[in-house]
Amino acid sequence: MILVEYWRSITKRKWSILGLVLLVALIATLVVFSMQPQFRSTTTIMIEQSKAKVVSIEEVYNSMGGNREYYQTQVEIIKSRELSRKVIERLKLNEHPDYDPRQKNNSGAKAWLPMNWFKSNEPLSEEQVLRSVMRSFTEDLQVQPVRNSQLVQISFTSPDKELAAKVTNTLADVYIENDLEAKVKMTQKASAWLTSQMGELRTKLEGSERSLQDYRERERIVDAKGVALSGAAKALEEASSGLVAARAKRAEAESLYNQVQAARQGKAGSLDSIPAVLRHPTVQKTKEIEAEAEKKLADASKRYGPEHPRMLQANAELTAARDNSRRQIEIVAAGVAKEYEVARSNEQAIAGALGQE
Template sequence: MNMQATPGAVIQAASPAPPPFLSLKDALSDEQRLELVEYWRSITKRKWVILLLGIAVAIAAGAVAFSLPAVFRSTATVLIEPDKNKVVKIDEVYGGIGTGREYFQTQVEIIKSRDVALKTIEGLKLWEVPEFDPRKDKDDWKAKLKQAIGLTEPEVEWTDEKLARETLGKFNEALDVAPVRLSNLVKVSFESQDPALAARVVSTVAEIYVNNDRESRFKLTQQANQWLQDRVVALRQKLDASERALQAYREGQGLVNLGGSAQAIDSQQIANITQQLVQARVRRAENEGVYKEVLAIRNAKRDDYSSVAAVMRHPAVVEAKKQEAIAQQKVSELSQRYGFEHPRMVAATAELNAASQSVATQADAVATSLMRDYEISRATERQLEGELANSRGSVVAVNRKEAQLGVLERAAQADRQLYELFIGRAKETSASNDLQTQVARVVDPPVLGGKVRPKEMQIIAVAFALGLFGGVLLSLLLDKLDNTLKGQEDAESRLKQPLLTSLPILKGSDRKQVMRLAADRPDSMFAEGIRTARTSVMLSSIDSPKKIILVTSSVPGEGKTVVSTNLALAHATTRRTLLIDADMRRPAVARGLALPPGLKGLSDLTSGDATLDDCIHVLEDSHLHVISSGATPPNPTELLLSQRFKDTLRTLQERYDIILIDSPPVELVSDALVLAPLVTGTIYVVKAMDTPYQLARKGLVRLQRSHGTLLGVVLNYVDFKKAQKYYGQYSAYGQYGYGGYGYKLK
């Protein structure tokens, strides 16, 4: 071993860094984390606050609900019969009223129309009712505010017509017209603070709608009757003029009977030629493709027509190919028995050549025939086109006369049909009664309505539920925003480091003797937690019998000095232990352990002002040796970086089994980062429910980057009762109750 190496290098070589720690929570899948249980714990933690919030919201909502005026609803049912027979059947003439769902929906909109609403308001003079009086709005807080800032409005001259228009908005808000599904019924409802007024409004709306419908039908019938009479006279005159024009054209053109035999013969001839032309074009199209293929082969001066399907399908070519195949087979059979010079072989070869020549001859002949067929079909097509053009020219004049005659005949026929239709409707209307049957009626008259709002108990119940829901959401939000560490699982999950132990929060007299609590109160939960940390330290780097342990934290006030002193006292019971106070800026070890003031310490030893024996002090009533911080130096970090400090640390390591160093917090100064590479391992102290886990994680990362070895985390100031009750954190201290073993849970 190289004796010039630093103590940290020696320790690190003897004790390799442990593998990366995987917390229990990280080893579980997302489904196993039971987030619903965490939500339930968050709710139960603040259950009384949530309940009080729900009660407060319910009380406020109840006060508002009971202060609101009661509103009553009255409803009437109106039957609309769109399919009922009408006395005057003139729908086809003037457009009709219509039937079906479109008609039904139209009637519903008519009931909600502005005309029906204004007639109802004027009939009942609703502006005299306080809740609908538009003049009250002119005295509300908005008007007073405008008046206060000088935006006064001119005085309004109220008339019945203006009052009705201003009341229309509130009236429409209170009126509800709803069709009943799969029926011809309509529910007409009205809401008012006066139940009798609500019934009167509904009854008036239904009555006005029925009367309006009856009057509109009567007026429509009268207008249609007058219009029919006027139209009949005009249509009669137009019919006479059309018939006279038709007769004059026939006489002038000599077309007494245009449907004679001459027109029939011409039409039949054109039809025959047209049919023949179609057939000729089909034949020409069929032959044109073959013609182009054959012509291309001949232009290329080739004799192979195997690519022309029409040639190869011809019976003569097929037969020649068959003979060629037979000759080919014969040659193949003889070639296996005789040589090429054998007479039978020579004869078979000659037959094969003759057959092949026959195939080529037949293919050429067929190709020539197909080209001739194309030329014939093309000439025939041209001839038929000429004949068709000549035939069409002969009947052009007749067709023109026929077209004009058809126009006149259709005009006369249309005028005659329209005249007969109108004369029939006019006679029907004149002979009918002027009254129309009723198509709408009230089948369920309104009664004094029941109260619809406010529903005080329902409002209170909903408000209570909303208050509870809001409290639950607020509780979950507070827990989501809480970035402190609450227990063992939380610390391991967020810091990604093993938890060495959890130390309870101290109360009463324990806080005064906290520096020596592990020695003075060995039966306490705190002492048990320290012993657990001691065991974890002893099991870490087990190959290194002599260990140097650094204790630090993120910020002051997390209890790192308390952990250092108590852990040193716990080790001192079984091993040679030295506690070094390396926090030379804010030393607390000497004062906490009640050492005499003015003792020589680490700063004096490192600067060379004192010997090692002068700086080591034995704690009274224990086997613990202590090196205090000594006098406050101007440059503590430089002292820790000096070679003298490293040599001193190496010398101390040879004399003691365990050396515990209490260093300043990581976030304030870099002393801990300087010490971390020189020690066996580092213990990081975190204050539960106080230190943000991001801050602690940042300190751990800085220690790792400085090549320090992390042994784990000590979670300090843990309220075990609260953690077990609200966060589900179980420990041997709280779960099994140390009271049965002589320990008592504070």
């Protein structure tokens, strides 16, 4: 009896129920047709904690804490809004149809989705556009450290395959540039500190020498070899030794920079023929992945035809591995110029502090 009552209620409202079902089906169809295929691009970079010293710079700037804290800090820097904003501005994502809210959901099936029925038509300010782009950018970005290594994987998902690759590469470039710019700024600050310290040391040294000379003349003492250096003289000697080391480091960086420039200009082989570039841990890792992809393709070619899905997948993996190797080599080569700039700034800072510019 109860079932009969239920059935009568259903048949009484059948058109309402049917209309609701059709509405849900229509919305589901619109959602499905509005969905786009998503592509993910991943770039791997290596984070190295610098061990280089400029005279006694560690006395001016304390080094970072443990390695784990340092790497986690670098990961957070990569994910920071500052670097994301630089990537957005460099690639002009605020004008890209997939990220510009002024161009999204305004046409096609998306315009009929319920989420877009009550949207305001008021023009957005540039700041509102940037906030919207930043929010979408952050959702599509993933920065993941590789466990038990110094590697960090930067991944980005987008309907545009080329854009996904551009974002990961650009973010890696921006991070490296940001890191090296920070080193240059630190060197400039250290230069000012060294200059003031060397000035004080010279004044102290000259005063000590005058006092010593007065004492010698008063006591009629003849100078002898092997007299211990004063604290000021010892500091100046250490600074001079630091200048020698800085010049050697600059010469080494300049030599590598010249090799990279020659390769870029086609005068001396290619970037992947430079030993220092190939020895970089990140490049070695990508080359290992490339070799594994080549082996996988060779094994697959023995069992499958060229159009078999396994062969197509192996070919795609090899292409991606080679592209990643080229990107990493370019990133390392770009870092060479910045490292040369840092080394040169270090040398100039110490030389300026010693008055040897």
